[in-house]
Amino acid sequence: MPIPYGRQEITDADIEAVVSVLRSDFLTQGPAVPNFESAITAYCGARHGVAANSATSALHMACFALGLGPGDYLWTSPITFVASSNCALYCGAKVDFVDIDPETFNLSPLRLREKLERAAKDGTLPKVVVAVHMCGQPCDMRAIHALGKEFGFSIIEDASHAVGGRYLDEPIGNCRYSDITVFSFHPVKIITTAEGGLATTQSTELDARMRLMRSHGITRDAELLEEPAHGPWYYEQQELGYNYRMTELQAALGLSQIDRLDDYVERRHALVKRYNTLLQDLPLDLPMQHPDGYSAFHLYIVRLKTADQKRQTRVHQALRAAGIMVNLHYIPVPMQPYYRQLGFNASNWPQALDYYRRAITLPLYPTMTDEQQDQVVRALAESLKQTEQ
Numbered sequence: 001m002p003i004p005y006g007r008q009e010i011t012d013a014d015i016e017a018v019v020s021v022l023r024s025d026f027l028t029q030g031p032a033v034p035n036f037e038s039a040i041t042a043y044c045g046a047r048h049g050v051a052a053n054s055a056t057s058a059l060h061m062a063c064f065a066l067g068l069g070p071g072d073y074l075w076t077s078p079i080t081f082v083a084s085s086n087c088a089l090y091c092g093a094k095v096d097f098v099d100i101d102p103e104t105f106n107l108s109p110l111r112l113r114e115k116l117e118r119a120a121k122d123g124t125l126p127k128v129v130v131a132v133h134m135c136g137q138p139c140d141m142r143a144i145h146a147l148g149k150e151f152g153f154s155i156i157e158d159a160s161h162a163v164g165g166r167y168l169d170e171p172i173g174n175c176r177y178s179d180i181t182v183f184s185f186h187p188v189k190i191i192t193t194a195e196g197g198l199a200t201t202q203s204t205e206l207d208a209r210m211r212l213m214r215s216h217g218i219t220r221d222a223e224l225l226e227e228p229a230h231g232p233w234y235y236e237q238q239e240l241g242y243n244y245r246m247t248e249l250q251a252a253l254g255l256s257q258i259d260r261l262d263d264y265v266e267r268r269h270a271l272v273k274r275y276n277t278l279l280q281d282l283p284l285d286l287p288m289q290h291p292d293g294y295s296a297f298h299l300y301i302v303r304l305k306t307a308d309q310k311r312q313t314r315v316h317q318a319l320r321a322a323g324i325m326v327n328l329h330y331i332p333v334p335m336q337p338y339y340r341q342l343g344f345n346a347s348n349w350p351q352a353l354d355y356y357r358r359a360i361t362l363p364l365y366p367t368m369t370d371e372q373q374d375q376v377v378r379a380l381a382e383s384l385k386q387t388e389q
């Protein structure tokens, strides 16, 4: 049996929760979605939460709510999934990237300040910065938040990897240093709703804007109507929205999974501790943990000591041949053909490029056994030996 880089756990309780929705009156727009929203917001200490059919949709809703549009810029990290920047393009806005800190793999506040100072001079300051908590490790949110105040941008945390994690001893998602936080519940992430995402915020206005966008730009809320109701059937479309709703089945699965969220993150930490010990003598850079954060550890990424894409390819191939399904998170977004055609050249983000030529994502998921992990370590040691020179 191959060992995947990540996988979900589905229990009997999860299955029962989903089946009971199938037997109920509501497959969509019933009680499960608001219950799931309440459970996540209670968990992370946010005032509002808007569930969506994916984190990608939630990022789009967040950009819309923050008023991002043509002529505006959104900045994010080049080492992320393409959804973190595509959300700006959906709004007709422009994208740019801020190089990473090579230790944390997160957007570097130093590079951000330099870029902001240049942008202030030529009038290209961003309206929104998306801080991606890579692997679950929180970004330096205090620094990014201070820059947001100084240069006047809004902040979205892309916490797709980070539900269950903490920053400065508070749960990620409470938006203390951001306007909106987005979680993903894709099956490889920390907990799952099959497909699904959720945006938290402390702002009643942003919450209302995201809800409007999630459902066609339509509202029935008497307080928001622009003209008196024509009758009990009345609703108004006030914006051009989408159908980004989460189903009741997905929400029921998510609600059932939340019960195990803390256990999952704990198990991930135990496995990371074992990796750190078992790999310490291999010629690799192991992931550093910043003391300000408690990572949800979505991913465990090691790096070769030097950038050598040939060797990196051979190590990846050898491991896959041994049934260890290593992966690489991520190809720098500006290197993607779609982004190259927009004029991006990845050599402008040297730390991201160096990272890309060294990184290997090792398998990590809560149901992984110690024996499976030992198998990964043995195969990795062997592949490194094989590819020495």
Ligand SMILES: *Cc1c(COP(=O)(O)O)cnc(C)c1O
Pocket (backbone or CB within 6 Å): 054, 055, 056, 057, 080, 081, 083, 084, 132, 158, 160, 161, 183, 184, 185, 186, 195, 196, 197
């Ligand atoms: C998975 C992921 C997304 C997109 O999540 P979906 O729920 O699949 O849309 C966005 N950003 C990051 C960093 C991700 O890892």
